[in-house]
Amino acid sequence: MWTKKLEIFAVVCIFLIIFEALGNVDGSPGVSSSRVTYSRDFLLSLRSSAIGTKPSNIPGELCKPGQRTKPRKRGRRGGIHRRLKTLRLDDRRKLPPLPSILLSNVQSIRNKIDELETHAKFKDEIKNTCLLAFTETWLSDLDHDTELTLSGFGNPVRLDRDRVITGKSRGGGVCFYINKRYCNTVVVREAICTPDIELLSVSLRPFYLPREFQQLFYTLVYIHPRADASAACQLIADVTHRLDTISPGAPKFILGDFNHCTLSKSLRTYDQYVTRPSTHRNTILDLCYGSVHGAYKSLTLPSFGASYHSSVYLMPVYKAS
Structure with missing residues (x-):
C-alpha cells in the first residue's frame, strides 16, 4: 500500500x-x-x-530605473565647444554659469545689420550667444534703435562717440546686444566718452545665476590708436573700483578693442582670456580681462563684412561651486 x-x-x-x-x-x-x-x-x-x-x-x-522611456545615446562628440553649439537657452538647467560672448570690431554696424540679422536668425552659434559686444559701431544721433534691432536680442545698449568732446567727426562707438532668453534685467552703470576712450559698463541679473554671484558686470571699451594709454587705463581702473563699491563680490569683465593698451599693471589680479590673434597682422587687439580665474576660452571666428578684425568667441569654462 x-x-x-x-x-x-x-x-x-x-x-x-x-x-x-x-x-x-x-x-x-x-x-x-x-x-x-x-x-x-x-x-x-x-x-x-x-x-x-x-x-x-x-x-x-x-531596464534600469530611469531608462525605460529613453534609450542611451552613444557615439556623440563631447567638449565645451560642442555643447555650446547645441545649447538652447530655453533649457535653463543647461545654462552656463557665465554668458557666452561674441566680441567683434565691426567698423560700421549700420552697413552690417542685415548680415547680423541673418546670423541671429539662422546661425546657432550667434542665435544662442548670450552677449554680442561690438566696437567701432560708427553710430550717431541720426541712427535710431528701431533700425538696429536684432531678432532675439532686441535693441542695442549703445554708447556713440561724442563729436564735440572727442573732436572726431566719425568712427568709434560701442554697443551690447543681450539675448532676451538669457537676461532681461540690464542696468547701465557707466557711459563715458573722452578723446582717449569710449566706455560702456552694464550690470546683468540673468534668469540663471550661480548662488556665489549676486550679479555680473561687463565693461565694453574702445581705445583710439593714438590715445593716451596711461590715461585710458587709469579711467578703466577707476570705473572698476566704483563697480567694486556697488557689489564687491560680483565678477567683473572688461572687453573691447584695446589697440596698444594693456591692463596688466593697473589691474594686476585680472586674467586676460584672449590668446589668438584677431587681425591680419597676427596681433591681439581685441582683449577680455576678468576677475574670475580661467573663466573663458577664446576662439577666432570670421569677421563681419570687410572688417579687418576677426571676431572673438568667448566660451565660458568656469564651473560653479
Whole structure:
C-alpha cells in the first residue's frame, strides 16, 4: 500500500518538474518563488528587435530605473565647444554659469545689420550667444534703435562717440546686444566718452545665476590708436573700483578693442582670456580681462563684412561651486 503511494507521489513530482521546464520553451518568463527567468533565445530576439525601435518591447524588469522611456545615446562628440553649439537657452538647467560672448570690431554696424540679422536668425552659434559686444559701431544721433534691432536680442545698449568732446567727426562707438532668453534685467552703470576712450559698463541679473554671484558686470571699451594709454587705463581702473563699491563680490569683465593698451599693471589680479590673434597682422587687439580665474576660452571666428578684425568667441569654462 505505502509503496504504491510513494510511486504516485514520485510520478507527480516528476510531472511538475517537467511541466515547469517546458513552460520556458516558447521564451516566456518562468515564474518561480524567488526570480523571473528568460530563455537565451528570448533574450537574443529582444536584442535584434530593439535595434531602431523604442525600448517599449523590452520587459520593464530588464531596464534600469530611469531608462525605460529613453534609450542611451552613444557615439556623440563631447567638449565645451560642442555643447555650446547645441545649447538652447530655453533649457535653463543647461545654462552656463557665465554668458557666452561674441566680441567683434565691426567698423560700421549700420552697413552690417542685415548680415547680423541673418546670423541671429539662422546661425546657432550667434542665435544662442548670450552677449554680442561690438566696437567701432560708427553710430550717431541720426541712427535710431528701431533700425538696429536684432531678432532675439532686441535693441542695442549703445554708447556713440561724442563729436564735440572727442573732436572726431566719425568712427568709434560701442554697443551690447543681450539675448532676451538669457537676461532681461540690464542696468547701465557707466557711459563715458573722452578723446582717449569710449566706455560702456552694464550690470546683468540673468534668469540663471550661480548662488556665489549676486550679479555680473561687463565693461565694453574702445581705445583710439593714438590715445593716451596711461590715461585710458587709469579711467578703466577707476570705473572698476566704483563697480567694486556697488557689489564687491560680483565678477567683473572688461572687453573691447584695446589697440596698444594693456591692463596688466593697473589691474594686476585680472586674467586676460584672449590668446589668438584677431587681425591680419597676427596681433591681439581685441582683449577680455576678468576677475574670475580661467573663466573663458577664446576662439577666432570670421569677421563681419570687410572688417579687418576677426571676431572673438568667448566660451565660458568656469564651473560653479
